[in-house]
Amino acid sequence: MNRKQLIKKYIEFFKSKDHKEIQNASLIPENDPTVLFTTAGMHPLVPFLLGEKHPQGKRLVNIQRCIRTVDIGEVGDIKHHTFFEQMGNWSIGDYGKTDAIKYTFEFLTASLKIPLNKLAASIFEGNSTSPKDKESYSILLELGLPEERIAILDKNENWWGPAGKTGPCGPDSEIFYWISEKPVPKTFDYKNENWMELGNNVFMEYNKDSKGNLLPLKQKNVDYGGGFERMLAILEGHNDNYMTEAFKQIIQKIEQLSNKKYEDYKKEMRIIADHIKAATFIIADGIIPGNSEQGYVVRRLIRRAIKFKKELEIKESISKIAKPIFKIYNDYKHLEKNKKQILKELKQEEDKFEKTLEKGLKIFEKITKNKKEISCKDAFLLYQSYGFPIEMTIELAKEQKIKVDETGFKKECKSHEELSRTASAGKFKSGLADNSEQTKKLHTACHMLNEALRVILKNPDIHQKGSNITPERLRFDFNFDRKLTDEEKQKIEDLVNKKIQEKIPIEMEEMPLDKAQKSGAQGIFDDKYKEKVKVYSIGNFSKEICAGPHAKNTSELETFKIKKEESSSAGVRRIKAILK
Numbered sequence: 320m321n322r323k324q325l326i327k328k329y330i331e332f333f334k335s336k337d338h339k340e341i342q343n344a345s346l347i348p349e350n351d352p353t354v355l356f357t358t359a360g361m362h363p364l365v366p367f368l369l370g371e372k373h374p375q376g377k378r379l380v381n382i383q384r385c386i387r388t389v390d391i392g393e394v395g396d397i398k399h400h401t402f403f404e405q406m407g408n409w410s411i412g413d414y415g416k417t418d419a420i421k422y423t424f425e426f427l428t429a430s431l432k433i434p435l436n437k438l439a440a441s442i443f444e445g446n447s448t449s450p451k452d453k454e455s456y457s458i459l460l461e462l463g464l465p466e467e468r469i470a471i472l473d474k475n476e477n478w479w480g481p482a483g484k485t486g487p488c489g490p491d492s493e494i495f496y497w498i499s500e501k502p503v504p505k506t507f508d509y510k511n512e513n514w515m516e517l518g519n520n521v522f523m524e525y526n527k528d529s530k531g532n533l534l535p536l537k538q539k540n541v542d543y544g545g546g547f548e549r550m551l552a553i554l555e556g557h558n559d560n561y562m563t564e565a566f567k568q569i570i571q572k573i574e575q576l577s578n579k580k581y582e583d584y585k586k587e588m589r590i591i592a593d594h595i596k597a598a599t600f601i602i603a604d605g606i607i608p609g610n611s612e613q614g615y616v617v618r619r620l621i622r623r624a625i626k627f628k629k630e631l632e633i634k635e636s637i638s639k640i641a642k643p644i645f646k647i648y649n650d651y652k653h654l655e656k657n658k659k660q661i662l663k664e665l666k667q668e669e670d671k672f673e674k675t676l677e678k679g680l681k682i683f684e685k686i687t688k689n690k691k692e693i694s695c696k697d698a699f700l701l702y703q704s705y706g707f708p709i710e711m712t713i714e715l716a717k718e719q720k721i722k723v724d725e726t727g728f729k730k731e732c733k734s735h736e737e738l739s740r741t742a743s744a745g746k747f748k749s750g751l752a753d754n755s756e757q758t759k760k761l762h763t764a765c766h767m768l769n770e771a772l773r774v775i776l777k778n779p780d781i782h783q784k785g786s787n788i789t790p791e792r793l794r795f796d797f798n799f800d801r802k803l804t805d806e807e808k809q810k811i812e813d814l815v816n817k818k819i820q821e822k823i824p825i826e827m828e829e830m831p832l833d834k835a836q837k838s839g840a841q842g843i844f845d846d847k848y849k850e851k852v853k854v855y856s857i858g859n860f861s862k863e864i865c866a867g868p869h870a871k872n873t874s875e876l877e878t879f880k881i882k883k884e885e886s887s888s889a890g891v892r893r894i895k896a897i898l899k
């Protein structure tokens with residue numbers, strides 16, 4: 320079975336169980352305050368898991384492109400990636416554990432014909448906050464798994480989420496497959512690497528708040544997530560994700576350019592293939608390599624790939640390695656559409672790094688000669704003058720069993736006001752959209768700002784290019800090619816504040832996408848799956864397609880204040896604003 324057939328099979332299976340296919344969303348989360356990337360299919364669904372009504376109903380399915388950089392150190396083995404596709408199906412307050420597990424098993428054993436004898440599962444053993452998951456245990460037995468193949472494990476193993484500090488979470492039941500040629504052991508041992516996790520049903524019944532309390536959700540949800548590349552490997556009969564259709568052509572390209580065999584350089588080739596693929600997809604979603612946030616992640620991925628490329632003595636550009644990615648993923652239309660730009664960015668970043676890399680490596684050798692630790696000053700020198708991401712310095716140092724003064728480095732950055740560059744790396748660990756009253760208000764303020772910009776700058780072609788909300792502030796990107804004057808900023812503020820004072824109720828209506836478009840609503844219209852969308856209106860002032868949630872009335876917003884207006888990238892400006 321090939322990649323496209325597997326996608327089709329999965330989606331069709333869940334459609335036959337009354338699920339609606341939802342969009343494979345951008346890797347850059349919309350209106351999600353504290354995460355840099357979409358790390359699981361559930362990210363774009365957070366508001367709905369917390370209780371918002373989803374316009375497409377309570378049963379959803381998709382394949383979602385994801386970036387998880389927490390696993391970057393694991394990349395190099397058979398099954399870890401920074402970019403991967405996730406198979407996801409959801410019950411948004413609809414079916415429960417029994418049906419979820421039945422669907423998972425039916426898909427695996429009946430639809431994909433995976434022998435039951437090669438499967439095992441785990442369930443949550445219970446603790447003081449959440450009881451033992453007896454329901455999942457019984458259904459697994461009923462489906463034919465023997466007791467010895469069901470592990471009952473603690474919170475470290477069988478609890479998922481929240482993805483960050485706050486958000487939906489709950490106990491989960493995981494499913495495993497025996498990947499080895501050796502006979503399947505009678506008893507399941509989750510520590511045995513030959514049992515590979517295929518996916519998990521997370522029973523999202525709690526919301527963790529910022530104080531760490533687990534609050535029961537209004538509704539019980541199920542969030543299934545499965546590793547697409549792993550499944551493909553099993554179906555294609557490979558014991559290595561990098562041998563599947565999702566990677567093969569990239570690996571072959573690397574073999575060809577390096578004149579070396581995959582057999583001899585598995586780790587290096589896997590890292591290069593993975594990182595270039597991730598960088599390609601992130602750039603395709605509108606990010607360019609840079610020194611902060613997502614841009615810094617792309618930079619790190621590209622630079623790390625270049626380091627390994629050097630080890631394989633590849634002379635040609637990484638953009639050559641990226642080419643097969645467009646063939647493998649030709650179902651992602653935005654990839655092909657932005658191909659030229661993506662290849663250009665990869666090449667440019669490489670050229671930039673090449674200029675300093677050789678020199679930097681020489682300096683590195685000098686610095687480390689007869690030393691046990693790299694000082695913060697030297698690490699900072701490598702970073703600032705030679706463009707070495709700190710992670711790369713650490714990695715190089717590790718190879719020589721040398722330590723790096725990381726704490727000192729961070730302090731050094733801070734004193735150079737460069738903290739944002741490194742702090743971004745830590746952001747993956749923080750929280751998801753929290754749906755708090757304050758973020759709802761700021762979200763409404765984003766819609767008002769969006770409209771105010773068009774009115775005051777007298778330009779109907781201004782649109783949102785991105786946004787990010789934390790409980791403290793909103794950040795809004797829009798297309799415009801010059802700095803705003805103080806007078807313009809004042810007028811924008813005044814208009815938003817006028818609308819706040821008018822105490823306008825915010826209304827939501829569901830309608831088909833084309834109707835929303837005809838009504839003049841702002842939003843993205845190339846979404847082929849949306850039969851029904853939510854449109855939020857603020858009187859006659861603003862109308863936008865949006866998932867919500869929002870404030871109920873503009874009066875809740877009090878006072879709107881612009882704190883900063885700056886360039887974000889070519890032709891894109893960025894406003895940071897607060898509510899007082």
Ligand code: SER
Pocket residue numbers: 358359360361407479519520521542543544545
């Ligand atoms: N959110 C869970 C995961 O990513 C299940 O989808 O594993």
